[in-house]
Amino acid sequence: MTERESIMSQTRAFVKAALEHDSSGHDWWHIVRVARSAKLLAEIEGGEAYVCELAALLHDIADEKLNVSKEAGLRRVEDWLAEAGVDVNTAEHVMLIISTMSYGGGGGALMETLEGRIVQDADRLDAIGAIAAARTFVYSGWKGRLICDPNVRPRVTMTKEEYRSGKDTAVNHFYEKLLKLKALLNTESARMLAEERHVYMVRYLEAFDREWELGNSEYL
Numbered sequence: 001m002t003e004r005e006s007i008m009s010q011t012r013a014f015v016k017a018a019l020e021h022d023s024s025g026h027d028w029w030h031i032v033r034v035a036r037s038a039k040l041l042a043e044i045e046g047g048e049a050y051v052c053e054l055a056a057l058l059h060d061i062a063d064e065k066l067n068v069s070k071e072a073g074l075r076r077v078e079d080w081l082a083e084a085g086v087d088v089n090t091a092e093h094v095m096l097i098i099s100t101m102s103y104g105g106g107g108g109a110l111m112e113t114l115e116g117r118i119v120q121d122a123d124r125l126d127a128i129g130a131i132a133a134a135r136t137f138v139y140s141g142w143k144g145r146l147i148c149d150p151n152v153r154p155r156v157t158m159t160k161e162e163y164r165s166g167k168d169t170a171v172n173h174f175y176e177k178l179l180k181l182k183a184l185l186n187t188e189s190a191r192m193l194a195e196e197r198h199v200y201m202v203r204y205l206e207a208f209d210r211e212w213e214l215g216n217s218e219y220l
């Protein structure tokens with residue numbers, strides 16, 4: 001086994017142990033899907049696969065939602081990279097990717113490197129489509145939120161107060177974020193992979209509306 005293979009397998013074990021019992025939609029299998037997509041995109045787009053896979057594996061270890069603070073989360077990743085013996089250049093690159101890639105934290109700014117754009121796309125691909133729908137309902141349940149509230153749907157942008165007061169619902173999240181992700185993808189190959197997934201979400205929401213029969217209820 002090469003040194004890189006050994007670092008990769010230790011990192012997989014570290015992340016698996018940390019996220020295997022997560023029930024917020026950021027569990028180990030989310031990481032596996034993102035790492036696989038990142039490797040595939042790296043191959044097609046010509047990015048460095050080692051950096052992409054490491055960053056993909058570690059990206060949610062630093063997630064604000066799963067740590068005391070963003071800084072504490074980033075420190076956990078930094079500590080791991082040092083402990084595993086990742087070379088300084090790779091470690092710095094992985095930290096750059098992870099600290100800037102999230103939808104909230106990134107604020108839509110373009111990622112600096114090709115590898116960053118690839119990992120961000122891989123994470124976003126897991127937020128578009130059938131699996132993404134499942135993750136969204138799981139996340140909402142984890143937060144104690146409703147499946148849907150016709151009085152707050154569809155709200156494309158929510159104020160911080162509405163969000164905090166628990167007005168956000170699972171279905172609203174599709175309009176607020178998931179349907180917008182396709183247009184935010186960085187690479188051509190991710191855009192191709194996203195197409196079918198996006199169409200599926202639109203169809204899913206149409207079916208959801210038909211079942212809900214919005215507008216026909218005296219209870220609205």
Ligand code: ADP
Pocket residue numbers: 024025063101102103104123124126127128132133135136137139140168169170173
């Ligand atoms: P990222 O880390 O890519 O910036 P998040 O961790 O915020 O994104 O979101 C990852 C996934 O978790 C989303 O695609 C969605 O499925 C779910 N999720 C995040 N925030 C919400 C929310 N407010 N309501 C429902 N699901 C959410």
Ligand code: NI
Pocket residue numbers: 026030034059060123
């Ligand atoms: Ni993620």
